[in-house]
Amino acid sequence: MSEDFKMEKVYDPSRVEGKWYPYWEEKGYFHADVDNTKKPFSIVMPPPNVTGALHLGHAIDSTIQDILTRFKRMQGYDTLWLPGTDHAGIATQAKVEEQLAKEGTNRHALGREKFLDRVWDWKKEYGGRITQQLRRLGASCDWSRERFTMDEGCSKAVREVFVDLYHKGLIYRGNYIVNWCPHCHTTISDIEVEHVDREGHLWHLRYPIKDSDEYLVVATTRPETMLGDTAVAVHPEDERYRHLLGKTIILPLANREIPIIADDYVDREFGTGAVKITPAHDPNDFEMGLRHQLPSIAVMDREAKMNEQAGKYKGMERYAARKEIVKDLEAQGVLVKVDSHQHAVGECYRCSTVVEPMVSKQWFVKMEPLAKPAMEAVREGIMEFVPERFAKIYLGWLENIRDWCISRQLWWGHRIPVWYCEDCGAEICAKEDPETCPQCGSKHIVQDPDVLDTWFSSGLWPFSTMGWPEKTPELKQFYPTSVLVTGRDIIFFWVARMVFMGLEFMKDVPFQKVMIHGLVLDAQGRKMSKSLGNGVDPLEVIDQYGADTLRFMLITGNTPGNDLRFHPERLEATRNFANKIWNASRFVLLNLQDYEESPRGQLKLEDRWILSRYEKTVGQVTDALEQFDLGEAARLLYEFIWNEFCDWYIELAKGRLYDKEHPEARHTVQSILLEVLEGTMRLLHPYMPFVTEEIWHNLPTSGESIMIQSWPKVEGYREDDIEKQMNQIMDVIKAVRNIRAEMSVQPGKKAEIILVAPEKAAFEVLELGRESIRLLAGGSTVDVVPSLEVKPAQAASAVLEGVEVYLPLRGLLDLDKEIARVEKEIAQAQQEQSRLEGKLNNQGFVAKAPEQVVAKEREKLEGINGRIAALRVRLVELKEA
Incomplete structure (x- = not known):
């Protein structure tokens, strides 16, 4: 073995990690064949945006999936981890439009067809960046099955679903209030609006009551929308305003007569208890307008500028108009007062522009009939959340869900499969593009210009990626998938959509478990963002520390569902762990060069202890992984490898390893070191795949790769009494070491150690461990006695359970x-x-x-x-x- 020994003295992650991933890919270890003789385990990767670059959110998400996949693959499951990317309608179109702007043109000048050609070109050039970065992280997904939300198969599934829901009456087109982004020029769904607390103002305005000297004071945070007011509302039980119900007011600036109405929605405690109702510019006002049959007057256009309904303010940007309107209200004596007011402002999740609620003709999915089965699946335990507390968040959102606006005013995406006949006005929804109107035969038909919300195609991901609507072997074997791994911030965006789509079209949930992890925050507990400048590039971390270090750091010290704070010093600690594994493995391998497999000799106490501890670690790590408690499994591995195997057993084994006169004892220790090291590397492999592969290939084992070896099994070798005895010996060693440290005894000075053990059991254990105590506690001699008539002179002491420890200090230091x-x-x-x-x-x-x-x-x-x-x-x- 000495001629082939290749482990460098210092662990270099770049050298190790750079060679193993191509090897795994070339060997096809990630590929999943449908094997009906095996129990299936499957995960679909939450598809990152095709525009994306690897960030820490991707890193933790993919690391968790990879750990589970490698674990199940080693357990012998038919394992599929299916990767892919999302076309990311808004983000991708924005990237290409930026390029066009630099060229001095735009998509309208190009036309739709040529623009889409440019987007596909961009996708071919840049779209594979994040999948290459995931490879650097060690993601062992089946790249041969990689999918894209706009590939041919996924596109077919999208059209199939849309047409089916349309003909069931679950997709409809209608006027409804939507969130409009003036920058992205498209609608976005409710859950794509991020609500940010901002310091603002509450303007109190005096609205005069018609044919009266009375005024009704209303409070508003958006005076610019008052030009579209069509009512003022109060609570029906508010005694202050009951006498005004049925009367009308004269709307200042617009000089329009509008009614005073009563509605339970009004909060009597907010402002004055009287609120202006603008159905065209507020979702709650829109619902109230429907209840009271109020007209809807839009006063802004799609650029968020005031339109012709705004009179003299036409053409002004909304915030500029606000200033002018407030100035005019003050001049007319309408403005009563202005209070400082902190309130949540909705921003576009893509560009952070403040969204503008607008009434618009859009396509919607009726959510109530789809949401009910999705709620029942969780209530009945068909689908479970890990941790369980996230089920309440999921159910709470579905219980209050509104219809989903699925149309987007973009060119890049799945175009809505609906055509309009210009002659007879027919609306045609079809799986195949029609050439003529089925009602009148006219060829004058035009397709709806809008595309579908990106989340529509993502909602089909668990089954569209496996070949649906065809009945494929993959669907039969791998659907429903075993687990979905995703961040806590995406439950509404994606998880719920996949559940109701899966139940509607596959008649089953898309996954049995939903494992929710937290977000990676900076050391101060803040979200990472470009504006704060606190982001961390995972690739830079990998360059400096290695992928194994990043992976293990992201998983340790964290409990399921909780956010993780990124502390750079934790990377240092994890790198130290990787170095510890490397150095310990190298030590073992250097001492295995004359090893030949043969029966072991008699086992000593420490041998039986480490074998029992290894067996117990196998069971505990396996149980933790089965329960998706990856952080706990990592902690158990860390404790066993660093403390028990490296710091204790290897040190205890050195005496026999170096004893050339007793080859049988040396062979026994070699055999145990090899067994425990090899098994531990298999346990650690899902977490740190690269370093474990490198070490495993240096071991005297057979096989092509550690990743296709079987997962260690619990063999039933447990010796609790032996562990208890060894713990007592270790406690004594630690006590002597503490005394030496406290008394500043130099490490090289050997000390006399006296142990007083009155009980027979403790006495026998310490007698058995005398040599171990002498070696590891720096003892010159170790005396074990049942009692002492006189306490040793000039001695420091410690009292432990069942034993007193004395360390005579004479000669060890100048008192x-x-x-x-x-x-x-x-x-x-x-x-x-x-x-x-x-x-x-x-x-x-x-x-x-x-x-x-x-x-x-x-x-x-x-x-x-x-x-x-x-x-x-x-x-x-x-x-x-």
Whole structure:
């Protein structure tokens, strides 16, 4: 083996990671064949935007999916992880329009057909960027099955679904209030609107009541929309305004007569309890307008500029018009007062432009009949959320859902398969493009110019990607998928849509489990964004630390569903873990060069302990992964590898490894080191695929790759008594090490160790572990006795369960010198104690300083008090020694 030994002294992730991914792809290990003899496990990748670049959200999402996929593949499942990308209608069209603008042209000058050719060209050139980046992360998805939401198969599925829902009456076209983005020039759905708290104003306006000296004061955050008011509403039980019901007011500036109405929706506590109703520019006002049959007057155009209905303000941008309108209201004595007011403002999730609610003719999906089965699937446990608490969020949204606006005023996307006859006015919805009107035979038919919301095609993803509407072997084997992995911010965007589409067209949920993970935030707990400049590029992290380090860091220290704060120092700690694994593996392999497989000799206590601990770790890690608690499984692996295997067993094994005179004992240790290291690498492989593959190929094992090896099984080798005994020995070693550290005993000085164990069981265990204690605790000798008549002179001590530990200090350190050093340390600590007490007794400081600053000073004082107490105990021990 020595001639073939290739492990470098220092672990270099770039060298290791650069060679294994191409190897896995070439060997076809990621490919899933339909194998009916195996139990299926399948995941569909949440398709990243074709415009996208890898960010930390993608990284954590893909890492979780990869861990589950590799785990199930090793367990012997017929495993499919299906990748793909989304056409991202708004974002992709914007990218190409930016290019055209640089060329001095635009899509209208090109025309629809040539513009779409340019978009497809852009997609071919840039669309594969994120999938290449996912490869660098180690994503083991079946790239041979990669899909795109606008490929031929997905497009066929989209048209099939639209036409079916249309003929069932679940898709309709009508005037409705929608969210309009003046920058993207398209509608966006409710859940694509991000509500941001902003400081604004509440203008109180005096509306005169017709044929009366009375006024009705209304409060509004948007005075520019008052020109489209068609009523003023109060609560029917509000005694202040009951006498005004049925009367009308004269709308200032517009001089239009509008009614005073009563509606339960009005909040009596907001503003004055009287609100202006503008059905064309507010979704709640729109619903009220329908209830009261109010007219709808739009005062803005699609550029968010005032239109002809706005009179003299026509052509003004909405916020400029606001200023002028407020100025005119003040001049006419209509403005009563202005209050500061913080309120949520809806912004486009793509460009952050404030959206404008507008009444528009759009295509909608009726949600109520589709939402009911989607809710029942969760209530009846057919589909489960992990963690369970997200089921309430999902149900809450579906219970209050409004019809889904699915039309977008874009050119890039799935064009709505509806045509209009210019001669007879017929509306034609068909799976194949018609050439003539089926009603009158006219050839004068035009297709609806709009395209479908991107989420419409994404909602079909779990089954459209597997060949639906054809009845394919993939659908039969892999649908419903096993689990969907997604962020908590996408439950409404995507999850709910997939559920109701799956139930409607596949008659089954699209996935059995929905695993929700949190968001990756910066160290201060803020969302990462370009505006804040706090984003982290995963590829830069991979370049510096390696993909394995990034993957393991993203999974550890986090519980399911909770957000994760990105601390750069955690990357350092995880890199140290990777180096620890590498160095320990290299040590083991260097000591396996003469190893030949043969029966083991007699096992020592530490051998039986590590085998039992390994067995228990296999069971615990497997259980945690089965429960989707990936963070807990990672913690268990970390603890076992770093502490138990590396820091304890390898150190305990060194004596026999170096003992050339007892080859049987050396062989036994080699055999156990190999078994535990090889099995542990398989357990760790889903988390850190690259380094485990590299180490595994250096082991004296057979096979092409660790990723196609079987998952370690629980064999039933558990020795709880042995673990308890070993823990007692380890506690003694740690106690001696602590004494040496506290007493500043130099590492090279060997110490006499005396252990007093009155109970027979403890005595026998410590006798058994004497050599281990001597080796790892820096002992010259280790004496185990049932009792002591006289306490050893000049000894430091520790009391543990079932044993007293004594470390005679004579000859280990200069007692007078150490006493003087500790006394000096106590004096310095007391000075700091006095300073802190003085600061905290100063009422001026306590009253004026920020609460967190005062709390930190109190914490410092508490720490220094504890340190002084510990130093005094040590001083007593030294003086008594």
